[in-house]
Amino acid sequence: xxxxxxxxxxxxxxxxxxxxxxxxxxxxxxxxxxxxxxxxxxxxxxxxxxxxxxxxxxxxxxxxxxxxxxxxxxxxxxxxxxxxxxxxxxxxxxxxxxxxxxxxxxxxxxxxxxxxxxxxxxxxxxxxxxxxxxxxxxxxxxxxxxxxxxxxxxxxxxxxxxxxxxxxxxxxxxxxxxxxxxxxxxxxxxxxxxxxxxxxxxxxxxxxxxxxxxxxxxxxxxxxxxxxxxxxxxxxxxxxxxxxxxxxxxxxxxxxxxxxxxxxxxxxxxxxxxxxxxxxxxxxxxxxxxxxxxxxxxxxxxxxxxxxxxxxxxxxxxxxxxxxxxxxxxxxxxxxxxxxxxxxxxxxxxxxxxxxxxxxxxxxxxxxxxxxxxxxxxxxxxxxxxxxxxxxxxxxxxxxxxxxxxxxxxxxxxxxxxxxxxxxxxxxxxxxxxxxxxxxxxxxxxxxxxxxxxxxxxxxxxxxxxxxxxxxxxxxxxxxxxxxxxxxxxxxxxxxxxxxxxxxxxxxxxxxxxxxxxxxxxxxxxxxxxxxxxxxxxxxxxxxxxxxxxxxxxxxxxxxxxxxxxxxxxxxxxxxxxxxxxxxxxxxxxxxxxxxxxxxxxxxxxxxxxxxxxxxxx
Numbered sequence: 144x145x146x147x148x149x150x151x152x153x154x155x156x157x158x159x160x161x162x163x164x165x166x167x168x169x170x171x172x173x174x175x176x177x178x179x180x181x182x183x184x185x186x187x188x189x190x191x192x193x194x195x196x197x198x199x200x201x202x203x204x205x206x207x208x209x210x211x212x213x214x215x216x217x218x219x220x221x222x223x224x225x226x227x228x229x230x231x232x233x234x235x236x237x238x239x240x241x242x243x244x245x246x247x248x249x250x251x252x253x254x255x256x257x258x259x260x261x262x263x264x265x266x267x268x269x270x271x272x273x274x275x276x277x278x279x280x281x282x283x284x285x286x287x288x289x290x291x292x293x294x295x296x297x298x299x300x301x302x303x304x305x306x307x308x309x310x311x312x313x314x315x316x317x318x319x320x321x322x323x324x325x326x327x328x329x330x331x332x333x334x335x336x337x338x339x340x341x342x343x344x345x346x347x348x349x350x351x352x353x354x355x356x357x358x359x360x361x362x363x364x365x366x367x368x369x370x371x372x373x374x375x376x377x378x379x380x381x382x383x384x385x386x387x388x389x390x391x392x393x394x395x396x397x398x399x400x401x402x403x404x405x406x407x408x409x410x411x412x413x414x415x416x417x418x419x420x421x422x423x424x425x426x427x428x429x430x431x432x433x434x435x436x437x438x439x440x441x442x443x444x445x446x447x448x449x450x451x452x453x454x455x456x457x458x459x460x461x462x463x464x465x466x467x468x469x470x471x472x473x474x475x476x477x478x479x480x481x482x483x484x485x486x487x488x489x490x491x492x493x494x495x496x497x498x499x500x501x502x503x504x505x506x507x508x509x510x511x512x513x514x515x516x517x518x519x520x521x522x523x524x525x526x527x528x529x530x531x532x533x534x535x536x537x538x539x540x541x542x543x544x545x546x547x548x549x550x551x552x553x554x555x556x557x558x559x560x561x562x563x564x565x566x567x568x569x570x571x572x573x574x575x576x577x578x579x580x581x582x583x584x585x586x587x588x589x590x591x592x593x594x595x596x597x598x599x600x601x602x603x604x605x606x607x608x609x610x611x612x613x614x615x616x617x618x619x620x621x622x623x624x625x626x627x628x629x630x631x632x633x634x635x636x637x638x639x640x641x642x643x644x645x646x647x648x649x650x651x652x653x654x655x656x657x658x659x660x661x662x663x664x665x666x667x668x669x670x671x672x673x674x675x676x677x678x679x680x681x682x683x684x685x686x687x688x689x690x691x692x693x694x695x696x697x698x699x700x701x702x703x704x705x706x707x708x709x710x711x712x713x714x715x716x717x718x719x720x721x722x723x724x725x726x727x728x729x730x731x732x733x734x735x736x737x738x739x740x741x742x743x744x745x746x747x748x749x750x751x752x753x754x755x756x757x758x759x760x761x
Contacts, residue, residue: 170675174744176711177653177681182637182740183483185238187432187476188459194232196242198223203458206273206377206437210283210307213521213579214490214624216441217307218452219246222271224290225255229274231308236444237462237484246285246309259292265300265313272296273377273437277326277354278307279596281578284354285311286336288322296322299338301355314355321347323437326354327380329411330599332571337365337389339376344368346378346391348413365389365413367406376401377437382599383449383467386666387411392436393423400427403435403453407470407666417470424474425453431478432461440465445485446517446583446628448636466636468645468753470666475639480685482637488512489612490626499613503539506622507613513629514609515651518584521623522614524576530622531615534584535607543607544615545582545593549573552582552600554593556607568593568600579623587630588659637740640684644743644755646670649678653742662697662751665726669697669751677706677746684736686759692732692743693756699725701749707732708744733760 191203198220206221218232218240228247232240245254247268261269268274270290277284283304288296298319302311321338328334334351346365350358367375373393380389387408392401403425406416425435434456443450449465451474464475475481489510491498499506512518512535520532529547536542540560546553552568574580574596583594586605593601612627628634631652638644647661647670656678660671670678684690692707696719706714717731743755 171677171706171714171746172655174677174679174708174711174714174742174746175653177650177679177740177742179633179637179681179740184480185462185483186479187461187463187481188455188457189462191459194240194242194460196230198226198230201458203454204460205454205458207452207454207460208273208275208437208439209441209452210276210278211441212278212307214444214492214519214626217243217276219274219276219285221273221437222268223255224270224292224294225257226271227252227254227256227267227269229268229271229285229287229311236486237450243308246304246311248310256292261291264289264291265317268300268302268311270296273323275325275439276307277328278579279328279354280572280574281305282354283307283311284314284326286324286326288324289317299324299357301357303355318357318359320349320357320359323377325379326351327382328598329382332598335380335411337378337380339378340364340374343371343374346375346389363413365406365416367391367393367416367418379438379440381440385409386467386469387416388467388472389416390438390440392438400434400456401436402426403438403474405472407472409666419470419472421471424472425476432463432476435461443484444487445634446487446519446626447630447634448484450484464639466643466645466648468647469663469668471754473643473645475642477639477641477685480683482683485634487626487628488634489628490624492624494614494622502536502611502613505533505536505613505615507533507536507611508625508627509611510627511611512609512627513631515587515630516584516609516627517586517630518612518625518627520582520584520612520614520625521579522582522625523579523621523623525621527576529576529580532582532613533615534612535586535609536611536613537608541607542610543591543605545584547580547582547595552593552595554591554601554603554605556605558607565591565605566601566603568595570595570600577621635681638680638682640682640690640736640757641759642757644680644682644757646678646752646754649680650742653679653744664697664751664753667695667753669753671700672702672745672747672750672752674748675746676748677744679742679744680755682741682743682757684738684741687737689733689735689760691730691758691760692734693728693758694731694752695726695728695754695756696750696752697725698722698727700751702747702751704747705731705750706746708742708746709734709736710742711744714744714746728756 228245231243274287285302298317323339402423404423408415435453466473532545657673
């Protein structure tokens, strides 16, 4: 009898302990598995033969540069030593490319020559190295170095055209600067020109008076490092959020080849850039893709995902997703089973689109955005008047209006029929109203950001829901590509298991947050989970296997455990180890996954984490 009583007491104690263990997550909503049946895939690299009229298999698709203009992607490629002009391809989806032509239109002179330093070498971009094209205020500017048949790049030249496909004509004599010229325009509309360094450790930066005039006497050095180990070439600068990112190829000038890497800064100050502390984005030790030299970065068709394009060691085109997270940049350089770029929820190429309708005297989308969305407008005005732009349009008494005057951009909210100015931004440059202009809008939660011609002009707090987008005052014949994408779980970022999952890339419709709280710790973004909060991620696995989950989190936060669910199954409790460092990256779990999409859900109380790195266990 005593034995039975003891056994019953032990069972009771065990039951109480189990109940206590699960009580921490008992109030959590049961996680769900996210199913996506609309995914299409592609493989890297693209075959050279898929690009008609290319320069041949040996030269391939070298130094590709992609310009996104009016909803279309235009790719300019380098020219061989004996080639004349620059070849151009275009695509609506980044997958299917059509040959447009040679933008220098050499005509009867042919596209190749055996001559060196021809009298028309500069006119016809003889041996163009790493061409780059920028659109600004009605003109397309092409920057390149030329070999002129000598086998070595000589200086820099600037060409200009009124059309994206040319014909381009030279605007300058040879400027004699280093190769790999690239342009960056800051939010205040100041312009800069960057080139490769001619000594270890540096990239050169010049100011520009306009896109056809480089102030060659205003050279500054961006010091990448002082190790005297690497030469830094093929620079490319982009600003995303608070950070300036400077990408480049690094080489030891030996047979080890090129690696893709970057530096970052919160200021455009040549003394403030910090080199990526982790391994390069692409290394020469990788078993998959290597050999990258030139790269360009652009927004995908969904208006949410960033991509970069480059060529591999065999001069074949590679397209990869790129993710930004404070000082951290992640490149998903996957060979096979990449997820094809997604289309926007709504797009119209002109005012005649069947997806528009007249509402309250305005031309508005038939579709409505969710509360969070991104939207893009391409347009030009007439008679010195820009069209009014509308977002979050619910009815004639509730909407947001964007107005552009000669030197000002204004965001106005109309709520229950009452109008009030929310924010204004300054435009310094005298833009021509009749040229094509772009306005990009990003609304997340109670924050809205507005960009004019890729320059950040307005950031404001606002309370409103989604709605239609569209146009008001202006000539409708001048309305061009317009699109939006709602930010929902159905189009949220699909993370690759062979990369890192950013904490902020959760599925909004399959997560619950008390508030969307982000902390910046040591120039990286950390998502804060409160009691009963949970976030879900969609992750793509390319192989069946066992994978290690490595969390980077703030060890000074109060959490001592987290809860982990895979594909909607019951939560597993994971205790956090005691560590001395404030920020730690530690293996917290080991799970088996089959090939394909899986849902990973994290729940916790007072847990702050920036990323989850998933590594296949060999």
